[in-house]
Amino acid sequence: MTTRSAQHDTFTIERRYPATPARVFNAFADQTAKARWFGCVDGWTVAEQTLDFRVGGREVWRVGPPGGVEHRNDTYYHDIVPNERIVWSYAMSLDDIRISVSLSTVELSADGDGTRLVFTEQGMYLDGYEGAGDRVVGTNMLLDNLGAELAR
Amino acid sequence: MLNHPKSLDLVFQALSDPSRRVMVERLSRGPASVSDLAKPFDMSLPAVMQHLQVLEASGLVRSVKQGRVRVCRIEPKALEKAESWFASRRASWERKLDRLGEFLAESSDDHPKPRRRS
Numbered sequence: 001m002t003t004r005s006a007q008h009d010t011f012t013i014e015r016r017y018p019a020t021p022a023r024v025f026n027a028f029a030d031q032t033a034k035a036r037w038f039g040c041v042d043g044w045t046v047a048e049q050t051l052d053f054r055v056g057g058r059e060v061w062r063v064g065p066p067g068g069v070e071h072r073n074d075t076y077y078h079d080i081v082p083n084e085r086i087v088w089s090y091a092m093s094l095d096d097i098r099i100s101v102s103l104s105t106v107e108l109s110a111d112g113d114g115t116r117l118v119f120t121e122q123g124m125y126l127d128g129y130e131g132a133g134d135r136v137v138g139t140n141m142l143l144d145n146l147g148a149e150l151a152r
Numbered sequence: 153m154l155n156h157p158k159s160l161d162l163v164f165q166a167l168s169d170p171s172r173r174v175m176v177e178r179l180s181r182g183p184a185s186v187s188d189l190a191k192p193f194d195m196s197l198p199a200v201m202q203h204l205q206v207l208e209a210s211g212l213v214r215s216v217k218q219g220r221v222r223v224c225r226i227e228p229k230a231l232e233k234a235e236s237w238f239a240s241r242r243a244s245w246e247r248k249l250d251r252l253g254e255f256l257a258e259s260s261d262d263h264p265k266p267r268r269r270s
Contacts, residue, residue, distance in 0.1 A: 011242045015249050019256040027252055033259075037251040100241070119249060123241055 005127055013119045021083040021108045021115045028086055028106065029053045039063075055080050059088075069094050084108055100125045159211060163234045166210035171195070172203050179213060179226040186215075186222045 017024055027033045031051040038061075039046070047070065048062040059075035072093040079087035086106045092099050102123040109116050167173055175189050190200040204224065207213035211230040215222050237243055 009241075013242065013245055013249060015253060017253055017256050023256060023259075024252075027255060033255070037255040038248055039251075102241070117249070119245060121241060121245065125241075 003127065007125045007128070008123065009125065010120065010122045012121075015117045015119075016111055016114055017117060018114045020113075021110055024108055024115045024117060025083045025086075029080075029082075053077065053080070059090075098126060159230070160233060160237055162210040163212055163230055166206050166212055167234070169203065169206075172207055175203060175207065175224075176212060176226065176231075179224055180231075183223050183225045186224065189224060 027037060031049070031053075034051060035046075035049060044063050044065050046061070046063050048060055051057075051059045053059070055077055057077050059073075059077070061073040061075075062070055064070040070093075073090055074093075075088050075090040077086070077088045079085065085108070087104070089101065089103045091101045100123055102121050104122075105118075105120045107118045107120075167176065171193060174192060178184055178189060178192075186197070186200060186204065189204070190197060193200065204213065204215065207224075208215060211227055213224050214227050215224040217223075
C-alpha cells in the first residue's frame with residue numbers, strides 16, 4: 001500500500017420487524033440468537049465468536065472462507081438501554097490489516113405490534129479498502145450473493 | 153464511494169438472468185466467441201445475441217468483430233463496481249438486518265424454533 005488515506009462515511013438503514021422490541025433487542029444481546037443472523041456467509045468457518053454484552057464489554061468475531069482471508073471484527077459496547085438502544089464501536093481487519101473503525105447505533109421503537117429499527121453507522125475506512133471490493137470478493141462470490149439476493 | 157450509481161441497476165438487471173450469469177462466468181475465464189458462448193445452451197443464435205446485447209448495455213461485456221467472428225470480453229470495471237457494492241459496509245449490514253428479520257420470523261416470543269437451515 002503506497003497511498004495512505006482515511007475516508008469517512010455515514011449511512012442509515014431502517015427496518016420494521018413483526019416482533020416486539022424485546023425480541024429484537026434479545027437478538028443483539030444473546031450470543032446464540034446473534035449467531036443465527038449476524039454470522040457470516042454460507043460455507044465460511046467461524047474461528048472465534050465471543051460476546052460480553054454489557055457496557056464496557058467486548059465482542060470478537062473471526063470468520064472467513066476455509067483457508068482464505070480472515071475477517072476479524074473487534075467490538076466494544078459503549079451504551080446499552082434494554083429494548084431501546086445499543087451503541088458500539090468496532091474495528092475490522094482482513095488478516096492483520098486494519099481496514100476500518102466504525103461507530104454503530106441501533107435504535108428500537110415500538111411500531112404498532114412490531115418494532116422499527118434504525119441502524120446508523122459512522123465509519124472511517126482506511127487506505128481505500130472500502131472501495132476495493134475486488135480484493136474482498138471475487139466474481140464467483142458476487143454471483144452467489146446475487147443468487148441468494150434474488151431467491152429471497 | 154458508498155452510493156449506488158444508476159449503472160449498477162443495469163448490471164444487476166443483466167445478472168438477474170441465469171443464462172447471462174453463465175455467460176459472465178464463462179467470460180470471466182477469458183474471451184470467447186458468440187458461438188462459444190452459445191454452446192452450453194439450447195438456444196438460437198438470435199436469442200444469444202439478445203442476451204449479449206443486454207450484457208453490453210450494462211457495461212459488463214464488450215464485443216468486437218474480428219473477421220467473421222464476434223469476440224466477447226468481460227469488462228472488469230463494471231464487475232468491480234458491482235463487487236464493491238456487495239463488499240460495501242452498507243450492503244453487508246443490509247444483508248445482516250434482512251437475516252435478522254428471517255430469524256425473528258422463524259422464532260416466536262416464547263418458543264424459539266430450532267434452526268431450519270445451516
